[in-house]
Amino acid sequence: MAASSLRRRSYQYLPLSSATCTRLIDIAHQPGLKQRMTLVEADLGDPNRPAYHCLSYTWGSGIPQQETAAVESDEEKQTCWFVNYSPQDDKRHGARIPITPNLQEFLDEFRRRGLEDVHYLWIDALCINQDNLTERRDQVALMGRIYSSCERTIAWLGAEDVDSLACTKMFAKLGSIPEDQLECLTGKQISNKLGLTDADWFSLARFMNRDWWHRKWTLQETVLPKDIVFWCGRDEFCRSNLLHAIRNADIQLWKGVKVPDDPIRCRTAVPQRVLDSWFVWPYVLWYLTRKPEVRARIDSVAPNYARLRSSSDARDSVYSIISFLGDNIKENISVDYEKAPADVFTEYVRAANLDLFLYEIGGRACRHIPDLPSWVPDYSVPQKPVDWIHIGGNVLYHAGGEDLEATTKRIVVLPSGNPRILAVPGIFVDTIMQVGGRSGDTGTGRCFADALAVLDLLPWAEQDEDIIEAFWRTLLSDMQRGRHPDSETFGPSFSAFLAFYLAKWIFISKIDSDASKNLNKLIVSLSEKSRLGLLPSWKQLLDLAARFAARSDAEKPVLTEDEMEKLSPYLEFIREKFDERCFFITEHGRMGIGPDGLKAGTLICVIKGCKYPFLLDEGSAGRYKLLGPSYVRGIMFGESLQRQDFARVEIE
Structure with a gap:
C-alpha cells in the first residue's frame, strides 16, 4: 500500500x-x-x-x-x-x-x-x-x-545518560554482596566496602528524579507483576539491586548544604521531590503485598504514597491505587472519568475506613480540588501536615473512646441522606481562645516567642503538671515513636532547643526592640509559674544572641557539637509533630496544637471512636466544616466522655 x-x-x-x-x-x-x-x-x-x-x-x-x-x-x-x-x-x-x-x-x-x-x-x-x-x-x-x-x-525510564550509567555500575556492585550481609551494613559501610563516593550517591539522586519514579501509576506497575526489569536506554537492572540502593542511600543523600542557623530546616543537594517520596518507593507496598499477616495495612498505606506522586488527571489519585485495596472497598468504587474529582474522592472515603481517612484532611493550603467536602482529603496533593495516626498516635490515644464497631472497626456513621454530608456522633468539649506560634515562623524563632506569649495567657494555678513541661509535651503531641517521651532526656533537650531559637529571634529583632523586651517579660512571668527551671534565663539568651552577632561567616555554626547533641532529641521529633501546625489555648484552660489556619472560636469536637479530637468551624444550616485533627492536652484518653453524651454532628 x-x-x-x-x-x-x-x-x-x-x-x-x-x-x-x-x-x-x-x-x-x-x-x-x-x-x-x-x-x-x-x-x-x-x-x-x-x-x-x-x-x-x-x-x-x-x-x-x-x-x-x-x-x-x-x-x-x-x-x-x-x-x-x-x-x-x-x-x-x-x-x-x-x-x-x-x-x-x-x-x-x-x-x-x-x-x-x-x-x-x-x-x-x-x-x-x-x-x-x-x-x-x-x-x-x-x-x-x-x-x-x-x-x-x-x-x-527513558534514554541513558551519565547518571544512569553510574547507577548501573552501582547496582552491579550492590548485587555482589549477599543479601544477608547487606542487611547488616549501614550506608557508610556499604560505600567503604564497595568504593562508592558521594558523586555516586548523587548520581542516584538525580537518576531518581526522573519522571517515572514520581508517577502515581508506577506504584502498582512495579509492585503487582511477578517480575520486573528496568530499562534505561541500553542499560538494564533488576528490582532487587535497585531496592538495595534505595534502602541504603538515605543517609548519604541527606549530606548536603546544611543551614547552621536553622537545624529544623536543612537544604540538601537532592531534589525535594526525591526526598519527599524516598521512603514512599514501593519497597513497602511490595513487602505488604507478599506478607499475608500485614496485608490489611495496605489499604491505609497506598493512599498516602499516591499523594506524593503526580498524574495528569486528579482522579487517578484514587484509581491508581484501586488494585491495592480490599475487595470490600473495591466493590463500592466505580471507575468513571466523567465524575468530578471531588465526587471520586468522596466515594472513595465513604467506601474506605473513615477512622483512617479523617486524619488525612491536610491544611487549607493543600486543598486544590474545588467543591470538595471539608471531611474529604484532597488526594491530588501531598498531605500537610503529616497525620499523627501513622506515626504512633493510633496506639497511644483514644479521645473518642475505644468502642469502635466490634465487627468492622469503623467509626459510627449516621445516615444523612446526602453523600456529601458526614453525620457522626460527637461531643463539643471546648473552644479555641487564642492561637499563636505557627510552624511557618520557626526559621526566625518567632514561632516559639509567639507560642510563649499565648501560653502566658493560660491560667495555671496549682495544677499537678508543670506548665513548661506540659508546653513542650504539647508541641510534640506528647509522642515519641508510639510512646510518651521521658522527662529526663526531653526536658533538658527542650530547654537547649528553646534557647537557640529565642536567641535567634532576639538577634533578628534586635536586643533593644519591643519584641525582645516583651520576650524578657514573658521569660520572667512564665518562670514564676514553672518550678522545673526548664526556661532559659534572660542572660543565657543574650549570651547566645551575641554569638549570632559575632559571627563573621553566616555559614559558621553557632552551637558547638555538644550543644547540638543536647538539643537533638527534641529537634528530631518536633520536625514531624509540629510542622504545618500551630499552638493554641482554649476557653477551658487547655493547650493544644492543630493545623495552620485555626482562629479563635474554632470548636473542639470529640467524635465517637476517633483517636484524636477534631477542630470544626461553623458552616451552613447548623452544619460544620472540618479543619482536621488536633492534640488537646487533657482530653486525649476519653476524659470528656465521662461528662457528656454524644449528639448528632453534621459535617459538610
Whole structure:
C-alpha cells in the first residue's frame, strides 16, 4: 500500500468481547524499525491466553491530539503502525496510532534488542481505546489484573545518560554482596566496602528524579507483576539491586548544604521531590503485598504514597491505587472519568475506613480540588501536615473512646441522606481562645516567642503538671515513636532547643526592640509559674544572641557539637509533630496544637471512636466544616466522655 494512503488511515478499534478482555500487541519479528504490529484480543480469564509482557513508562505530554506535520520523518517518528482489519471492505490496511516520543524511544530500543522470547506486549496507550471513556473505565478497573497476570513488566525510564550509567555500575556492585550481609551494613559501610563516593550517591539522586519514579501509576506497575526489569536506554537492572540502593542511600543523600542557623530546616543537594517520596518507593507496598499477616495495612498505606506522586488527571489519585485495596472497598468504587474529582474522592472515603481517612484532611493550603467536602482529603496533593495516626498516635490515644464497631472497626456513621454530608456522633468539649506560634515562623524563632506569649495567657494555678513541661509535651503531641517521651532526656533537650531559637529571634529583632523586651517579660512571668527551671534565663539568651552577632561567616555554626547533641532529641521529633501546625489555648484552660489556619472560636469536637479530637468551624444550616485533627492536652484518653453524651454532628 502506498505511503500516502497509509497516512490517511487512523486505527479503528473493535469493541472488546467482555469485561475480562484486553488487547495485546502481537509483535511481528521482522527486520527493520518500521515493522507493523497487530492488536489481538485476549481474555485474562482464559488459562490458554498467550503470555505477555507489560510496559511501565511515562506518557510525557500525552498522546498527540492533532495530526502530525507533513514532514515524513516527523510523522514516522510519532506514529506506531498497525495492521487494521476493515469490516467494510473485508480487507487489512495499514493504520496508525499517534504515540509520544518517549514511547517511540522504547519501541526503538525494544526492536533493537530483538527479544525473541517476547511475542506479546501490553501498552496502555496502544491497547486501550483512549477515545472511548467506557472502555477506559473498564480497563482501568482491570489494570491490577493485567499487571499481576503478565510474565514480566519492563519499566522504561527513558534514554541513558551519565547518571544512569553510574547507577548501573552501582547496582552491579550492590548485587555482589549477599543479601544477608547487606542487611547488616549501614550506608557508610556499604560505600567503604564497595568504593562508592558521594558523586555516586548523587548520581542516584538525580537518576531518581526522573519522571517515572514520581508517577502515581508506577506504584502498582512495579509492585503487582511477578517480575520486573528496568530499562534505561541500553542499560538494564533488576528490582532487587535497585531496592538495595534505595534502602541504603538515605543517609548519604541527606549530606548536603546544611543551614547552621536553622537545624529544623536543612537544604540538601537532592531534589525535594526525591526526598519527599524516598521512603514512599514501593519497597513497602511490595513487602505488604507478599506478607499475608500485614496485608490489611495496605489499604491505609497506598493512599498516602499516591499523594506524593503526580498524574495528569486528579482522579487517578484514587484509581491508581484501586488494585491495592480490599475487595470490600473495591466493590463500592466505580471507575468513571466523567465524575468530578471531588465526587471520586468522596466515594472513595465513604467506601474506605473513615477512622483512617479523617486524619488525612491536610491544611487549607493543600486543598486544590474545588467543591470538595471539608471531611474529604484532597488526594491530588501531598498531605500537610503529616497525620499523627501513622506515626504512633493510633496506639497511644483514644479521645473518642475505644468502642469502635466490634465487627468492622469503623467509626459510627449516621445516615444523612446526602453523600456529601458526614453525620457522626460527637461531643463539643471546648473552644479555641487564642492561637499563636505557627510552624511557618520557626526559621526566625518567632514561632516559639509567639507560642510563649499565648501560653502566658493560660491560667495555671496549682495544677499537678508543670506548665513548661506540659508546653513542650504539647508541641510534640506528647509522642515519641508510639510512646510518651521521658522527662529526663526531653526536658533538658527542650530547654537547649528553646534557647537557640529565642536567641535567634532576639538577634533578628534586635536586643533593644519591643519584641525582645516583651520576650524578657514573658521569660520572667512564665518562670514564676514553672518550678522545673526548664526556661532559659534572660542572660543565657543574650549570651547566645551575641554569638549570632559575632559571627563573621553566616555559614559558621553557632552551637558547638555538644550543644547540638543536647538539643537533638527534641529537634528530631518536633520536625514531624509540629510542622504545618500551630499552638493554641482554649476557653477551658487547655493547650493544644492543630493545623495552620485555626482562629479563635474554632470548636473542639470529640467524635465517637476517633483517636484524636477534631477542630470544626461553623458552616451552613447548623452544619460544620472540618479543619482536621488536633492534640488537646487533657482530653486525649476519653476524659470528656465521662461528662457528656454524644449528639448528632453534621459535617459538610
